[in-house]
Amino acid sequence: MGISIGLVGLGRFGQAFADLFRVHPSVDRVMLCDREADRIQAIAGRPGWHETFDPKDQFTRFDDLLATDVDAVAVITQPWLHARQCVQAMEAGKHVYSAVPIVSLPDGDEILEWCGRLVEVSERTGQLYMLGETSYYRPETMFCRRKAREGAFGDFVYGEGEYFHDVDAVCSLREVREQRLSSQAGHEWLKIRERYRNEGIRSGPMHYPTHSVCGPVSVMNARAERVTAYGYSNRNGDPFFADDAFSNVVALFRMSNGAAVRICECREVAGSFHQPETFRLMGTRGTYAERCWKDNFRTAAGTAKPLQEQVLTDEEMRDPLPSEVALAFKRLQDPDAPEESDFSPKGHGGAHPYLVHEFVDSVLKIRTPAINVWEAARYMAMGVMAHKSALRDGETLEVPDFGDPSL
Numbered sequence: 001m002g003i004s005i006g007l008v009g010l011g012r013f014g015q016a017f018a019d020l021f022r023v024h025p026s027v028d029r030v031m032l033c034d035r036e037a038d039r040i041q042a043i044a045g046r047p048g049w050h051e052t053f054d055p056k057d058q059f060t061r062f063d064d065l066l067a068t069d070v071d072a073v074a075v076i077t078q079p080w081l082h083a084r085q086c087v088q089a090m091e092a093g094k095h096v097y098s099a100v101p102i103v104s105l106p107d108g109d110e111i112l113e114w115c116g117r118l119v120e121v122s123e124r125t126g127q128l129y130m131l132g133e134t135s136y137y138r139p140e141t142m143f144c145r146r147k148a149r150e151g152a153f154g155d156f157v158y159g160e161g162e163y164f165h166d167v168d169a170v171c172s173l174r175e176v177r178e179q180r181l182s183s184q185a186g187h188e189w190l191k192i193r194e195r196y197r198n199e200g201i202r203s204g205p206m207h208y209p210t211h212s213v214c215g216p217v218s219v220m221n222a223r224a225e226r227v228t229a230y231g232y233s234n235r236n237g238d239p240f241f242a243d244d245a246f247s248n249v250v251a252l253f254r255m256s257n258g259a260a261v262r263i264c265e266c267r268e269v270a271g272s273f274h275q276p277e278t279f280r281l282m283g284t285r286g287t288y289a290e291r292c293w294k295d296n297f298r299t300a301a302g303t304a305k306p307l308q309e310q311v312l313t314d315e316e317m318r319d320p321l322p323s324e325v326a327l328a329f330k331r332l333q334d335p336d337a338p339e340e341s342d343f344s345p346k347g348h349g350g351a352h353p354y355l356v357h358e359f360v361d362s363v364l365k366i367r368t369p370a371i372n373v374w375e376a377a378r379y380m381a382m383g384v385m386a387h388k389s390a391l392r393d394g395e396t397l398e399v400p401d402f403g404d405p406s407l
Helices: 012-023 037-044 062-066 079-091 108-125 139-150 173-181 184-199 210-220 323-333 351-365 373-391
Strands: 003-008 027-033 072-075 095-098 129-131 156-164 224-232 248-255 260-266 277-283 286-289 292-295 308-311
Touching: 003 012, 003 062, 003 351, 012 027, 012 037, 012 072, 012 323, 012 351, 027 037, 027 062, 062 079, 072 079, 072 351, 079 095, 079 108, 079 184, 095 351, 108 373, 129 351, 129 373, 139 210, 139 277, 139 286, 156 210, 173 184, 210 260, 210 277, 210 373, 224 373, 248 373, 260 373, 323 351
Parallel strands: 003 027, 003 072, 072 095, 095 129, 156 260
Antiparallel strands: 156 277, 224 248, 248 260, 277 286, 286 292, 292 308
């Protein structure tokens, strides 16, 4: 017997996940919820939905969805709504999956308050929380976590994580903002944003740090202790950055394992040196960067061997999905695909199918998911304190922590 799940927020990103949840072998029932009914109809009219979707399982009010017996909800609404809706769902007895980030607000103290509240509610209610950070399931992140578990890095020494997403890149941040603001929720946000403007509170890219910090943090299994950061403020009067203190921020963190990690979050930059969203990690024995693994095989002083380099493909780096899950996703992409053919996952480096499976499987087995609430809070705390440090011209600040999984 599988689980039931309600998808909340059926905009462009929510639409990308709907079919993956529907075809997962452990999902028996999918409910759809969006304030704009035409979005529900657009998904319900897709091929295959008439076979499994019950018209009574559609809602334009979040409260009505939570009043049902649905097991879990996937919150893929506007970022400023994520935390409050996840809290509401857990209080109603539902497990939750949240799109990134935990919450998007100009005030870093509010972000930290929401992190603490999410941890408290999850611990008190016993409901699971998972953050849908795509970088966690990029091929290189999966590969490096395997190497870390093997001890192949040795002691971690240094790491880098970065997200270079220029405002006018192919995936235009201007267009994304315009689409969000054109909706009902977007109109509400415009009114709320005025309060922050009147109080002089300004945000920045480090308030959305999950793409850049996820790789180093999840591989090293370490938390940030201190941070020093510097910011670059827009200089050409671009209205996109009118509410931001910085368009680019670079931060250096001292981690709990003794390593130093440099993080870049940049929204006004002409491209990147390599991949715009990536990380690098250096250890006393092994190093990973740009699809290349290097190993000196050192286990003690004087035991190093000639350095070996291995250039890797995505297929070599990915973890396998369970065969029945991979087959379901493969048939979704190509109904006529032979059963023995390979499955090539799509979406943010192939992360989308992995995120869906991890959440469904954790709910089915009632186990702590990857990117759980404690891990997610660590990502956000790093960004919040980096932003604060940049506002103070590089003052070194302590990074708060919210503990470890208790479920």
